[in-house]
Amino acid sequence: MGAARAPERPGSASERRRAGIRRGIPFGIAVFAISISFGVLARPLMGAVAPIVMSILVFSGSAQFGALAVLAAGGSTGAAIVAAVLLNARYLAMGLALAPSLRGRASSRAAFAMTTVDASWAAASIGGGAFDPWYMVGVSVPQYAGWVLGTVVGVFVGPRLGDPNALGLDALFPAFFVSLLFAEARGRRRLAAAGGGAGIALALTPLVPAGLPILAAAAATVAASRLRS
């Protein structure tokens, strides 16, 4: 698992990127397993090629599973789009947090921002609200490879696997986030933010469309930030 946070490292861009890649390898392996389950579940609904293209272009577990859940329940593709966009609405908040740490031209800032995924963004935080962009790129590399590769494997072995839920594949995702949360939530204020976020998600899930509870959980940070650290 390694240290909870990326240490502030003054190294060159390529050194920090390589350090990020090393940090990202266990994430990549976990994401590989998770995306196998995506491929398995997606194939009967989307065919063989579309799930792979989706993983290449969208690269977002929560949005892809969210869209899939809507389609599996007989919902329209429009409803699937809305659910997935809501699930990814947190990227808006994550992007706002990341923005001051990105330097240079708009095109370069955009390229860094595109590599944002939950695990990389959290791992690249170096405290005080700052992020190490090259480290984040590095952590994302094994995850992207794992995500796309796992989808391919899932699509092709899926028909031979039987019921994916019988294999417990739906428990991969919560376990992945438990792992990330424990690395992140250290200290009183972060624990308070985690507790508040969990409470908001529990309270809102039965009341509002999927995805919104996750975004609303961000509100817990306002109260938690008033605590003494």
Add this chain to the structure above:
Amino acid sequence: MTGVWVMIAVLALATAALKLAGPLTLGDRPLPAGALSVVELLASALLAALVIVETFGKGRALTLDARVLGAAFAVVAVTRRAPMIVVVVGAAAVTALARLLA
């Protein structure tokens, strides 16, 4: 099938837009100090919410099923500093076993 391809295209563009909106509108101006102390806590709040939704959520409802046992295994494994792959694959194995026995 066309609908699926439209969905993929829209989601690819929407996800990119969500990721890019902050960095391209804010530029590299620093956030105000008050905002920074909130930003620092954002990952904890969002990850905790994701754990809850992925463990108990079923569409717009809460449910208790075998995933809970898998997530509980993950919590125990993580506090014992197990490697991530053990945490994740172990959670799936526990969940699968629970369903087999149920």
